[in-house]
Amino acid sequence: MINYGLKILLLGLLLGAAVPASAGGSLLPVIPEAQARVSETQGCVEPVDDMRKNHMEYILHQRDETVHEGIRTQQHSLVECINCHVSDAPDAPRVSSEEHFCNSCHTYAAVRIDCFQCHADRPVSTAQKLSQPGGGESLLLSADRQPAPVSGGQTQ
Amino acid sequence: MKSIDFREIDGGLPFYMLVGFIGVFVLAALGAAYYMEHNGHWVTGMSNQIIWGTPHVFAVFLIVAASGALNVASVSSVFNKTAYKPLARLSGLLAITLLVGGLAVLVLDLGRPDRLIVAMTYYNFKSIFAWNIILYIGFMGVVAVYLWMMMERKMNRFTRAAGMGAFIWRLILTTGTGSIFGFLVARQGYDAAIMAPMFVVMSFSFGLAIFILVLMALYKWSDRPLGDAILFRLKNLLGVFVAAVMYFVLAYHLTNLYGTENHGVEHFILLDGGIYTQLFWIVQLGLGSLLPLILLYSPGPGTNRAWIGFSCLLVIIGGLAQMYVIIIGGQAYPMEMFPGKEVTSTFFDGVVADYTPSLPEFVLGLGGVALALAATVVGTRVLRFLPASLADDQVDPHHTPAKAG
Amino acid sequence: MSAEQGIDIYRRRFLGNAAKASAGLALAPGIMLTELGHAKPADEAVTGQVRWGMLIDSNKCAEGCNDCVQACNDEHGLTGFDRPATDAQWIRKVKLKDRQTGHTQTLPLLCQHCEHPPCVDVCPTGASFKREDGIVLVDKHICIGCRYCMMACPYKARSFIHETLQDQMPYAPRGKGTVESCTFCVHRVDDDRTPACVEACTAENHNALVFGDMHDPSSQISQELERHSSQQIRADLQLNTGVRYRGI
Numbered sequence: 001m002i003n004y005g006l007k008i009l010l011l012g013l014l015l016g017a018a019v020p021a022s023a024g025g026s027l028l029p030v031i032p033e034a035q036a037r038v039s040e041t042q043g044c045v046e047p048v049d050d051m052r053k054n055h056m057e058y059i060l061h062q063r064d065e066t067v068h069e070g071i072r073t074q075q076h077s078l079v080e081c082i083n084c085h086v087s088d089a090p091d092a093p094r095v096s097s098e099e100h101f102c103n104s105c106h107t108y109a110a111v112r113i114d115c116f117q118c119h120a121d122r123p124v125s126t127a128q129k130l131s132q133p134g135g136g137e138s139l140l141l142s143a144d145r146q147p148a149p150v151s152g153g154q155t156q
Numbered sequence: 157m158k159s160i161d162f163r164e165i166d167g168g169l170p171f172y173m174l175v176g177f178i179g180v181f182v183l184a185a186l187g188a189a190y191y192m193e194h195n196g197h198w199v200t201g202m203s204n205q206i207i208w209g210t211p212h213v214f215a216v217f218l219i220v221a222a223s224g225a226l227n228v229a230s231v232s233s234v235f236n237k238t239a240y241k242p243l244a245r246l247s248g249l250l251a252i253t254l255l256v257g258g259l260a261v262l263v264l265d266l267g268r269p270d271r272l273i274v275a276m277t278y279y280n281f282k283s284i285f286a287w288n289i290i291l292y293i294g295f296m297g298v299v300a301v302y303l304w305m306m307m308e309r310k311m312n313r314f315t316r317a318a319g320m321g322a323f324i325w326r327l328i329l330t331t332g333t334g335s336i337f338g339f340l341v342a343r344q345g346y347d348a349a350i351m352a353p354m355f356v357v358m359s360f361s362f363g364l365a366i367f368i369l370v371l372m373a374l375y376k377w378s379d380r381p382l383g384d385a386i387l388f389r390l391k392n393l394l395g396v397f398v399a400a401v402m403y404f405v406l407a408y409h410l411t412n413l414y415g416t417e418n419h420g421v422e423h424f425i426l427l428d429g430g431i432y433t434q435l436f437w438i439v440q441l442g443l444g445s446l447l448p449l450i451l452l453y454s455p456g457p458g459t460n461r462a463w464i465g466f467s468c469l470l471v472i473i474g475g476l477a478q479m480y481v482i483i484i485g486g487q488a489y490p491m492e493m494f495p496g497k498e499v500t501s502t503f504f505d506g507v508v509a510d511y512t513p514s515l516p517e518f519v520l521g522l523g524g525v526a527l528a529l530a531a532t533v534v535g536t537r538v539l540r541f542l543p544a545s546l547a548d549d550q551v552d553p554h555h556t557p558a559k560a561g
Numbered sequence: 562m563s564a565e566q567g568i569d570i571y572r573r574r575f576l577g578n579a580a581k582a583s584a585g586l587a588l589a590p591g592i593m594l595t596e597l598g599h600a601k602p603a604d605e606a607v608t609g610q611v612r613w614g615m616l617i618d619s620n621k622c623a624e625g626c627n628d629c630v631q632a633c634n635d636e637h638g639l640t641g642f643d644r645p646a647t648d649a650q651w652i653r654k655v656k657l658k659d660r661q662t663g664h665t666q667t668l669p670l671l672c673q674h675c676e677h678p679p680c681v682d683v684c685p686t687g688a689s690f691k692r693e694d695g696i697v698l699v700d701k702h703i704c705i706g707c708r709y710c711m712m713a714c715p716y717k718a719r720s721f722i723h724e725t726l727q728d729q730m731p732y733a734p735r736g737k738g739t740v741e742s743c744t745f746c747v748h749r750v751d752d753d754r755t756p757a758c759v760e761a762c763t764a765e766n767h768n769a770l771v772f773g774d775m776h777d778p779s780s781q782i783s784q785e786l787e788r789h790s791s792q793q794i795r796a797d798l799q800l801n802t803g804v805r806y807r808g809i
Contacts, residue, residue, distance in 0.1 A: 067700050068700065069692075070606060070607040070692065070747070072751055072752075074603070079731045117725075118701055118734040118735055118736030119731075120731040123731070124732075127728070131638070196722070196723045196738070197724075197738075198723035204717075204720050204721060205717075207708045266705050266706045266738075267704070267707070267722075267739055268705050268706040268738040268739065269705075269706075271704075274705055279685070280686060282681075285685035286685040286686075336709075341715060342679060342714060493670075493716065493794055493795055496661065497657040497658060497659050497660065498659075499657055500658075502630075502645065502650065504645075504646070505717065510646070
């Protein structure tokens, strides 16, 4: 009996030691910084805790409004999320890598995301650069629909 | 009437070997489905022109046959032919398993099979497809209830009502399946009210052919007697259904041939459609309809088990060819958007579309058949679907010993 | 929000008044202007007051010109894979030759944005739908890829995506296993611009494509439709298409 228990303990210790060794010392996801903040007190368009828990609700609600009713508000727009959370550098991570903003958490949480089978995983400005010269102009919303420098009081 | 002794088939090595053999095809189909889904449909022969291909040929065939397989049970419960009563349970089982096989192929060929839950929760009730989803799932439930009424002695008094419900449900279901094509105004080969009743009659023919083959195979391999009395009744009935299908095919084509506007597609199917013309005349009509009719009703082959089995196989092959001509031939012929004009474009307008069945498609379709058969074999092992004996004296209480020959 | 909305309201009113004033000068007094269909604020839903349509003049369409097709491909990132049978095409040039007379002509063929779309009728999940303003779209979130809409479309307007895609255009999400077709550049239309094909054709001065609000009698398209005869392709199907043609 003691022998058996000892074996289990050793096994547990080995496994426990192996995990930090493989993750390079950190057990939590490394989430890349966004390009901008909403305000000094608030990073994202909604409070971070709210976003972490409910971002899927916002995205799902917004997608129905946009696709079916043509409501293209910026606050919960997926395109705007990507514009802010993914850098437009040419070597910015793609969604297949763990360093992409969405995947950094989703790999940790082991929740597969489906969005980027269809949606672009890099910002509008990257798509502009990739497409033919002169063709990128059309991708930006016209000036009066660009988000004003986001202020804390925005509600939609 | 003496009570029928239903018994499970034996297990043991032969059973496991049979299921294992069929199971290999099921596994291959799963692999093919994964390959198609992972790489995208460009690895198949399907395209933006031939939208539904070999998997759909098999799937629609299986679904149509499933509804027809219930015929034997309906004849016993609804039309009160006592001779068919021992067969009713197998008929119900086969109806469910064939449907499951067909649906599996259909679902695995979807562009997004991972969205099956979406298909079950978002409904557009103007779509016959949406109705079909409800009809197919409901059919499995209705037949399950029907089987329960038949198999539990206390519920036997409800068998007739359940059988009536199942009968009506499957007529609606097959009408719905035919209407998938019949409701399409876009293509000359479809847009026809006759598609629905034609599919109903096709279901009678294909379902019974499969039923007879499965019955003969199961009884041979489990060493149970299968008398001529019941077998000959079934094969004569099959002949009637094969003739009925020919009538509907004739009516469909004659109607199309009368109006000039449909001459294009008729010319294509009947004369210069290449593979479609060959399949129509040689396989569907020749091998699948005329030859079985002759074989089933001639004195020699009509009373020989091997020939009867062969005729059933011919009907099935003819049925697959018919589905191929309808589904793929109907898509291959270009849509008539500009009557009287020759049309060319970069999107294959105005030309007959090319299609070659690819291996993954074929393997997937075959896997559906395999799934249905495997489920049937397992079902008969697990529950009491098969009478211990279908010898003449068991089946027909008024039977007199057969004359020689 | 107040600052942004304030600018919108002011600008809308200014534009509206300016348009009304100049239109009032230009048009006969008897015509009443409907509420302008343009400049919809981003947070407002589209309504049925507007119906988007396109008029294509086949007489002005030059054989060998592919500007509209190229513009659409660029706008939506429709890079092919050198597999014409399975590559997506949202708009294509069709060449017609009359069998009897030998007369030839070309025209672009795209989703006709029917009022009674067969594709919408047959979609089992309702992914294929018609927006209030007449644009027929695929909600790719609920498309299961059954391709029934492709079977049903009388104009072969729909394409199925046969392979994994990458680097999609942000305003034109598209992915493997779903069905798609011309959206009338809905992301542009919602932003008060015209579809890419129309813009390209006009930029090159062919002027074969006119886009506008068919419910607005003062729009260019309504006036041309009223003034000249136009046809629908497969008009006998009574789908009341949003795309009309001249010269077929």
